[in-house]
Amino acid sequence: MEFNELIVERRSVRAYKDQPVDVEILKKIVEQAQMAPSWKNSQTARTYVAASKEILEELRAKGLPSFNQKSSSGAALIVTTFVRGVSAFTNGVADTELGDKWGAYDLGLHDAYLVLAAKNAGLDTLIMGLRDYQAIRALLQIPEEEDIVSVIAVGYRDQEPALRPRKPLEEVAKFF
Numbered sequence: 605m606e607f608n609e610l611i612v613e614r615r616s617v618r619a620y621k622d623q624p625v626d627v628e629i630l631k632k633i634v635e636q637a638q639m640a641p642s643w644k645n646s647q648t649a650r651t652y653v654a655a656s657k658e659i660l661e662e663l664r665a666k667g668l669p670s671f672n673q674k675s676s677s678g679a680a681l682i683v684t685t686f687v688r689g690v691s692a693f694t695n696g697v698a699d700t701e702l703g704d705k706w707g708a709y710d711l712g713l714h715d716a717y718l719v720l721a722a723k724n725a726g727l728d729t730l731i732m733g734l735r736d737y738q739a740i741r742a743l744l745q746i747p748e749e750e751d752i753v754s755v756i757a758v759g760y761r762d763q764e765p766a767l768r769p770r771k772p773l774e775e776v777a778k779f780f
């Protein structure tokens with residue numbers, strides 16, 4: 605897909621077909637997300653990909669509130685985390701006042717690549733920040749050193765959502 609089309613056509617999709625996503629396609633998307641930049645190439649983003657029916661059902665039921673369960677029904681789920689205390693840290697000391705926010709920043713970049721890679725592969729996504737991180741940690745055995753951030757639904761869309769309006773450029777950007 606042409607780049608401008610890709611960024612304009614990506615939407616948060618909240619209705620998916622009951623059509624499994626091939627694991628090889630998911631692997632490709634996750635691999636493309638790895639191309640995102642990160643602080644000193646520290647690559648602290650981690651992904652936990654739920655593609656099979658049984659784990660998906662359990663993850664959805666235990667790890668998501670009901671509205672996000674409904675919105676992501678039929679889609680695969682990718683949990684994204686980052687390893688704390690590494691990105692923008694030297695010998696355990698934060699390099700800037702932002703501390704671990706840089707780890708979250710790196711993961712945001714990673715996830716942006718991921719949703720665009722999914723779109724490019726003919727899939728749609730929903731980033732979900734409302735989730736039960738403790739239930740997800742227990743179910744997927746995610747190490748304590750990682751902060752669990754988002755759950756991303758990836759699947760075949762069953763709706764055509766309208767473009768959500770963006771603020772005027774003058775409100776969010778200043779040019780000097």
Ligand SMILES: Cc1cc2nc3c(=O)[nH]c(=O)nc-3n(C[C@H](O)[C@H](O)[C@H](O)COP(=O)(O)O)c2cc1C
Nearest residue numbers: 614615616617618672675730731732733734735768
């Ligand atoms: C960090 C983050 C967390 C979000 N969490 C949720 C969520 O829990 N449930 C949901 O339905 N949408 C969630 N969204 C989707 C946003 O509502 C959506 O991206 C925004 O309204 C803009 O719409 P668009 O993605 O279609 O451009 C989240 C988006 C981001 C970036």
